[in-house]
Amino acid sequence: MAAELSTTDAAAAAARLDSLTSWNADWGGLRVAVLGLGVTGFAVADTLTELGADVLVLAPEVDDDRARILEVIGARLVRHPLDSVPAELTEFGPELMIASPGFHPDHPVLEWAATTGVAVWGDIELAWRVRDKVDAADWILVTGTNGKTTTVQLAATFLAANGLRAAPCGNIGVPVLHAVRDPGGFDVLVVELSSFQLHHLPKTGPGALHPWASVVLNVADDHIDWHGSLDAYRAAKATVYENTKVACVYNRADEATMHMVEEAEVEEGARAIGFGLDVPGPSDFGVVEGILCDRAFLDERRTAALEIITLGELEPHGLAAPHIVQNILAAAALARSYGVPVGVIHDALGDFRLDEHRIxxxxxxxxxxxxxxxxxxxxxxxxxxxxxxxxxxxxxxxxxxxxxxxxxxxxxxxxxxxxxxxxxxxxxxxxxxxxxxxxxxxxxxxxxxxxxxxxxxxxxxxxxxxxxxxxxxxxxxxxxxxxxxxxxxxxxxxxxxxxxxxxxADGESAPNGPAGPAAPNAEV
Structure with a gap:
């Protein structure tokens, strides 16, 4: 078992890691252990080898194609059940460890890292630090117990419909590291974040995210087995609001999200924007007599509202179920914070369809x-x-x-x-x-x-x-x-x-056809 770093060595290691805030920083020779070789782990290893780091990948299960590519790009692979600390890891002596989202906080390898003073990042922190490889896009962050993927897809659709180069990425299935390394570059990344990914994100310092806008859609019991408690799960979700620049979007029907916004340290000028199925107040999005409305991004918001779309227009496309309407309102708030006109959002919704297996x-x-x-x-x-x-x-x-x-x-x-x-x-x-x-x-x-x-x-x-x-x-x-x-x-x-x-059968829908009449005034 490796000994703890001396105070001097620990300070030097921390100083080097603090300096790594750009693709163009000196990553050469940095010893990095990567836990996992799924989609995320492979993206991390590929990125780090391109940066010139010395990469050791540890994985209990390995796709043969990925293993072969690792050899080509120069990363080393250790196949190990990871129910204990591999000898190869202690011999490697990593300066940094990057954990794939599935590894529990109390995993033996992560506990070893904490004991020996090895810093642990997630893939999101790495992506934020190297986001300037092509163009340093603005980030819009989306999390919540439910509705994340749909909201990310909606927000990215609205942004793209306004002529912006927008990419949905993150927990939606496309690693953020792929997006930041795309040679075409993007104006905005709409990033879906799981509670697992948020767990590893720092709130301050060089690795802390500073998103353009952020939203926690809702919070309910989930992944308690991973986080250990509901409080820990909620604390992870709340991280998404930290350092937000323009808009912290929250769910008026879920007090927990409102308290998260109240407690977050945000940049000066950031606004709290509520959404819900009820009548919106100033600085809110909501529903008035079957019309989805924006009362946040207009000068006359105390006396007027902007019409986005009606429930009647959404219903033929299977988008009028209450929880989907909430997703639309949240995504519209994120897009409006970036200047997308309500007319563009209206027209984009006419072509939007839900993914399969969602109502x-x-x-x-x-x-x-x-x-x-x-x-x-x-x-x-x-x-x-x-x-x-x-x-x-x-x-x-x-x-x-x-x-x-x-x-x-x-x-x-x-x-x-x-x-x-x-x-x-x-x-x-x-x-x-x-x-x-x-x-x-x-x-x-x-x-x-x-x-x-x-x-x-x-x-x-x-x-x-x-x-x-x-x-x-x-x-x-x-x-x-x-x-x-x-x-x-x-x-x-x-x-x-x-x-x-x-x-x-009287007929089958298209993959995202209507799911039948909704109850738009239901509490969800």
């Missing part, structure tokens, strides 16, 4: 709608989905990630025709239904075979659903117990529905 209409048959919201991977997301529909046959379950779904069940039993429970954490859900709806038809899919889970669930749903019902896949849980990811879970639901209905 997606799969089919209609016999008056029954089949809806895929596999992306509802926690109770907060499932709550928003359930509120968008009337009588529901609910397919629920998976990995609950340490989150208690009891309140979710209790809040929605009155709208349920039946519940079909899938996944490994069935017992907690079955017990919740027993407490709050003992007379509700309840079915368990006990098969462990991935190939049969959705066909069994769909067959059970088809047996109990009646005309006017919605069969809703909104699992309120992660998918990795029985599926590759939430998209795999959603695809298998589609396949099972189509196989079950055959020629009975």
């Amino acid at each position: 997606q209409l799969v089919a209609v048959a016999g008056g029954i709608r089949w809806i895929d919201d596999s992306k509802a991977t926690n109770p907060h997301a499932a709550e928003a989905s359930l509120r968008a529909f009337g009588r529901v046959v609910w397919i629920v379950g998976g990995l609950l990630k340490g989150v208690d779904a009891d309140a979710l069940v209790a809040a929605h039993v009155d709208r349920l025709r039946a519940a079909i429970v899938i996944g490994v954490d069935r017992a907690a859900l079955v017990a919740a239904f027993g407490r709050h709806a003992p007379d509700l038809p309840l079915f368990e899919v006990v098969a462990d075979d991935t190939e049969t889970v959705m066909p069994d669930a769909v067959a059970l749903a088809a047996a109990v659903a009646e005309s006017g019902d919605t069969v809703l896949l909104a699992p309120a849980a992660a998918s990795m117990d029985q599926f590759a990811d939430y998209a795999d879970r959603g695809r298998r639901f589609h396949e099972a529905v189509r196989a079950r209905l055959g020629g009975e």
